[in-house]
Amino acid sequence: MPILTRRTTIAAALAMPAAGSLPAAAQATPPAVTERPLFGAKSWVLGNGLKVVLAENHRAPVVAHYVFYGAGSGEDPAGLSGIAHFMEHMMFKGSGNVPSGDFSRLVAREGGQDNAFTSRDATAYFQHVESSRLALMMRMEADRMAGPAFNPDEFEAERNVVLEERRQVIESQPRSLFQESFDAAMWGRQHWRGRPIIGWPEEIRAISRQDMLDFFAARYSPSNATLILAGDVTEARARELAEATYGLVPTRPFTPRARNATPATAVEERLERREAATREAVLVRAIAAPSMTWGETHHAHPLEILAHILGGGTGSRLHRALVESGLAVNASAGYDGETAGAANFTIYSTLRAPTTREALEVAVMAEIKKLLDDGVSEAETARAIRQQTAGALLALDGIGAAPRMLGGTLSLGLPIEEAEYWPARLRAVTQAQVNAAARAVLANPLATTGWLLPA
Known part of the structure; x- marks a missing residue:
């Protein structure tokens, strides 16, 4: 489950915070240059607040199904860095109607691919499948939006998986280890830009299952999420499936993003x-x-x-x-x-x-x-x-x-x-x-x- 750290091309864009009122500067009008939109996407909002976006493309009978939550490592509570990424792992450990391990197994059985990523600004879960399998993907993803199990029997084992990922991705790579120290030197070890996305090792070890339940309750609301469908699906079908799956997830309040202020000077120059x-x-x-x-x-x-x-x-x-x-x-x-x-x-x-x-x-x-x-x-x-x-x-x-x-x-x-x-x-x-x-x-x-x- 890769960690998206920075945009290198238009297609690798991660960075992604919360829904809610737009900043004044974001209330932009379309450019003066007359030009066709890149995707021609259509969007609407379900009754529970979930934003839905459809970018139709019928060149091939495949569809991409993504859910973005406006909660990334920048929302990790103080002293619990890495919880957004750790939770990304635990979201694959079962939900109300999907046993642990079955999500990815069912995607693979249908010939699809699935994964997830965490950035500083969002956590996203996605599947690429043949378009006739879209309904199954939406049922399973809506099921874990409604309530993941965070299986207590697998919690410690997955914590060790995250720590091993940290050892491989950060601690065994001199440049990654240096970049982590550099970010902390500039912004501060507990600033949202100064913390590593994967978390400080001692804080990963401190995360409890209750911490994760609290983070889910605060951040993983339908009204703090965006469903993106791209590929071989019509608007009528997308609306029907979205209402029949995600539309059943109860609405619930979420904690708006609030990040610590930008320092006037670097912690270390x-x-x-x-x-x-x-x-x-x-x-x-x-x-x-x-x-x-x-x-x-x-x-x-x-x-x-x-x-x-x-x-x-x-x-x-x-x-x-x-x-x-x-x-x-x-x-x-x-x-x-x-x-x-x-x-x-x-x-x-x-x-x-x-x-x-x-x-x-x-x-x-x-x-x-x-x-x-x-x-x-x-x-x-x-x-x-x-x-x-x-x-x-x-x-x-x-x-x-x-x-x-x-x-x-x-x-x-x-x-x-x-x-x-x-x-x-x-x-x-x-x-x-x-x-x-x-x-x-x-x-x-x-x-x-x-x-x-x-x-």
């Missing part, structure tokens, strides 16, 4: 770690930034373009200044603006010997200063927009792309137009907007510089 398994020195610099839901939200799309101009592969400024000059093995920049709260604008680079750490860091900061002093050009902006939209649109062909993007957008409390017209919104970004976003973010004092070094 610099971090250095040495790992025996590391062979190359890696530089990371992260700067707090507005997101689609927090801060000066109008900078979000320009920041996507800025990240590509600065470190989006060959031809980017950092690649030319660091890699082509021989200072670094690689260099990149990223921005995770689809989240409920503050985002990160991050720069990565791997040192090439005999370059010194000081020289590489000076070169990175010089490139940032040059960008702030001179600004980006109109040609750079146009090139980044073209590459960002074309590359991401290629990822939409997979069966899971539409539900992941739509579910991620809606569970953040953003309007569906943000997903449907995402390319048009990027194409509307101007050179002046990118430069304004750069000035607003790159000098932010809430920033941390880190080095992962060989032992």
Whole structure:
């Protein structure tokens, strides 16, 4: 059950918080650019508050069935980090009418695939099946929405599975272990951005079954969830099945998302770690930034373009200044603006010997200063927009792309137009907007510089 940590393409979008009232900046209108929507999705709300979205596609007799809950690791209570992810595991341990282990077994018997993922902003459960099997998927998923068993006889065994997953995914990977320490150094060990999605090991061990029951009661309401259907199903059939399955789940209140405030400065402005398994020195610099839901939200799309101009592969400024000059093995920049709260604008680079750490860091900061002093050009902006939209649109062909993007957008409390017209919104970004976003973010004092070094 993978953990979704950051969006790398349009199809891998995770980030996804609670339903409820939209932030003022999210009440956006469709873009001025006249363009067809990506998915042409239809949406409605059931009587119990569950949002339903349908993206019809009849090219093949298959359907993707996803349920997103507006509860990710960012909703883990203090001292219980990892509970959202642990609960994702326990949701497969049976419900009212589906015995433990039968869910995935029945999906496989019908020739389908199922899984789940946890991000900072949501937990999602999904199946890809032949379209005639959709009714069974919806009955089983609605059954565990109504009430999972959280089988006490399997609780400790699954806790050990989660701890082993942590050992494999985090503790045995020097870069993952460093990234975990880096996030905590920047945001704080108990800040929602500073905690690992999988949880701190001592806190995973502290989670009780009652803690999980309380988390389910607080967060897993139909009115804090979004059902996404994509593929070979008509609107009439989707409405019929949704009412006959999810419509029977009783409505219940949920606790709205409330995350701790963003600090004014980083807990630690610099971090250095040495790992025996590391062979190359890696530089990371992260700067707090507005997101689609927090801060000066109008900078979000320009920041996507800025990240590509600065470190989006060959031809980017950092690649030319660091890699082509021989200072670094690689260099990149990223921005995770689809989240409920503050985002990160991050720069990565791997040192090439005999370059010194000081020289590489000076070169990175010089490139940032040059960008702030001179600004980006109109040609750079146009090139980044073209590459960002074309590359991401290629990822939409997979069966899971539409539900992941739509579910991620809606569970953040953003309007569906943000997903449907995402390319048009990027194409509307101007050179002046990118430069304004750069000035607003790159000098932010809430920033941390880190080095992962060989032992």
